[in-house]
Amino acid sequence: MSSSNWATDFLNQLNNAEFFIVPTLMNRHLTTAGQSDEDIKNNNAVLWNIESKHWQQFSQYAIEQNLRWVAGWAEHAETLFIVNACFEREGTYLLLRTHVNNESPELPSQATVYPAANRSERHTQDMFGINFIGHPDNRRWTQHKAWAVGSYPLRKDFPVQGEPQAVTPPDMDYPFVKAYGAGVYEIPVGPVHAGIIEPGHFRFQAVGELILNLEERLGYTHKGIEKIAEDRTPESLARLAGRVSGDTTVGHCWAACMAMEQAADIQIPPRASLIRGILAERERIANHLGDMGGICNDVAFVFAQMQFTRLRELCLRTNATVFGHRLLMDRIVPGGVISDLSAASCALITQEISQLRNELSEIMPAVDLNSSLEDRIYTAGYLLPEIAAAFGTLGYVGRASGQNFDVRRDSPYSPYDQVVFKVAVENQGDIASRFWVRYKEILSSLKLIEQFIAQLVIAQPADGEILTEWQPPKAGSEGLGIVEGWRGEIVTHIRFDTDNKIARFYPRDPSTLNWPALEKLVLNNIVPDFPVCNKSLNGSYSGNDL
Template identity: 45%
Template sequence: MRIEAFGFPELVRLSVFAGRSSAYFARVDADAWIRTAAAVRETDGRLISLWGAEEAPGTFAISAAYALEDGILWLQLPVAGGHGDSDGYPDISAVFPCATRMQRAVYDLVGLRAIGAGDTRPWLNHGNWPADYFPLQKLSSGTERFQSQEADYPFVHVDGDGVHEIAVGPIHAGVIEPGHFRFSVVGEKVLRLEERLGYAHRGIERLFEHVSALDGHRLAGRIAGDTTVAFTWAYCMAVERALNGRIPPRAQWLRALLLERERIANHLGDLGALGNDAGFAYGLAQFSRLKEDWLRLNNQAFGHRYLMDRIVPGGVATDIDPRFIAAMLTQCDQIDAQVRVMQKIYDDQSGLQDRFAGAGVLSARVAEHFGVCGLVGRASGRKIDVRIDHPYAPYHEVQVQAVNDDRGDVAARVTVRFNEIYESVRLIRTLLSDLPGGSIVTPLEHEGAPSRGVGWIEGWRGDVFIALETGTDGNILRCHCHDPSWQNWPALEHAIIGNIVPDFPLINKSFNLNYAGHDL
């Protein structure tokens, strides 16, 4: 369904720039809020994100971003403040189940309640926050007295003969981000898994209120270190849309080069870790070596191993020296050949395939139910890739070839990673061979009027989304950041059902979802 078909009376098209990725904004009432959610679902659209804001003291709004045929639809519903039964906004989790945790987070951060929601447990607030403290309300100073003891979380209990619980985390053995996993099991077979996240919450969205729109890219790039390129590009895209900026073609192509290099680096690391989790240490050693070589060339060519702060509003901070173009093309040949050798080794290892095949199956039905996206969705038959479906520059010129698998198990997610490496290598060769000339940055200026913009980038886990609102002084009124892990974490709870507990680390790694980018 096309966005203009909804017939919103005050539909605003946000600034357009190179590519075929459009964005629209509309203020709606409660009836239109509910009707739109149902219509989007019926026409195979997706809920990208949901968030709240206090527009002025005591004045609130709830927003939702939907992916439709011709781009993003950003809806905003004015909402009455207060904590009465009638204060809040209509629940849409019955239409989009992935909205459940987003709505719980909205209440914790802003104090807006989803009317009629079935699950209203705290999500980001672990009981340490003072009563009636909502960090994104404008009167919250951050100096309130916090509690040192967490509240008990009401996990869902499973009853029955022989059922017991296993608690894992939030502190794990190894350098791993914090997250709690509560297993209900009979013997070692998992009947239910429930996750408790939010331990990596750092108040990122409140921090954005203290920086100007033209400086916020540095904060965006530190939301999640393994996704710094995608988050920074999404942020800069939002700023550029808000300020009606035009980006030099060379900068757009260099941005895509950085994004594909970030994608390959993470897939190399994951393939090694997946081999190691299945007892194949040789895979970890080889892929770690390949990833390290990849990161070292990042540092030599762009000045940072993980490419942090390379994308800036208006373009990129660093051009590429011609001698590194040749080095990258040579490295692409080497990576392509060596990864294909490793894939054959993985395929021929009966022990690996025994662990991979049939483990952690995420059916297409469950993936569709939760709106699963990114590589996890593509490994369950969901052909979703923003670079293909809504191509932004330069992907409307350098076209991406779809990579997907319909098996939905660990083996499928491994295969998708291998094939995405090959596709990204192909894209890098194309980008480097036809790199446009010219400047790498266009200065941007805030013109003094309030503005809005969105950024939507296909990161290595899935689509990263940022919605930005600025004031007359160029400062950020609200910057909402969304990682695809919001959609994919609930699906992991279903993928583990029927598997044994020792397979969870392998299944979890095959998803490799974000903690920091999710918790903000």
């Protein structure tokens, strides 16, 4: 069944069940259901408006139709809240929307059906004051003690500078789950850690060295990203998006620019798309090399850690030489890119690819044959495929547990719609699988970069355009940018206000859905294996803590 057919058939089923759903024309990207295969192929998203009383009931129908829950967020209008939930099936995204009033905002919880919606609804509850009826865990999530009870920072009447106290009280009374019994004890880890990682609290219950339960408490790096995005220009918003999570600056900036470009109904030049693809794949390679080294380091395999770190450093130095920034920040802008690639730069990248392949061909056999590494990462940190699916895990975390989804292949956008590549998927679900999926993704990224460079050199003129002139969109225009970041699918929603200013910016980092999986994959592992389990997932604190 084609994506357009399933969406149309699903809509008919719901209307027959006395739902009242309005498919709405939103913009060039978000379109009505029931279009042709070619339209769906080019747009990949539909928008449905639904009555609030059916919000939770819709999710029951959606899970029966094998829709994946993707993201949820809200907006504050003058007299009401706009609440959104995004679903996906077969590469087509369905944006569900409803409205609740300001005076007593409440909505049936979708987290009762989709565990993936749990923390998103808690974030919306804390930031907007919307009560999700029947939510399985309505403890505060984003809101620590920085705001008074009854303060909701993402409401329009809340000042951007906030109402800070002289000293923020310590968040000492969060009701962590308790465990009792002979020999059961608790281990609090963080929020401040021994290394340079960002703050996050992990509360263990264990017997001996065996982990019985893990509970995360995040949100310590809340930056106010969504609030300070309001009233920014597109250029300023793109810079902010690139700092949602510093190691994913390309992915988040691309998703934000894609959403703004859809709202403005502009097409970026083909050459700019190819360069964006090269930037994204270089970001993927560098981070995977760093993670592979980190996994080896956490089990004291220092030789491999040094080699992967060295290769990552060489990649970053080439970034600085070719693009002017080691981490590739601010290379993507609304309408295209600011850095072109000369023939000499293409030759340098091609040479580096050959060298990296040669180096990896020597290092990986040594890694594969190391028995001490094998003892620590095989069968450890096992994530059951069914749990991975229930929590909507993404990227290498999901694909190591059989979740065969990649936006680049399944909902392709330029330049990925011009190439063919293989997505690495494994079913073992352990640390080793997450390690080897990363390695296979590096090899795939190298091939993709070669294909993009070939198109730059052969199909595109050396002086081709890399930037489309910006056209300010009308007030209320919105877009949904979806790209495959190195951690997985990134979803960004942007709405414009008057005068080319941003009214709403919501970025959903893959870590938002991957972090809860850590609480599951550490169960029945020993406490000393927690660091390597954590590193194999490597969720972004910053990307989670908007």
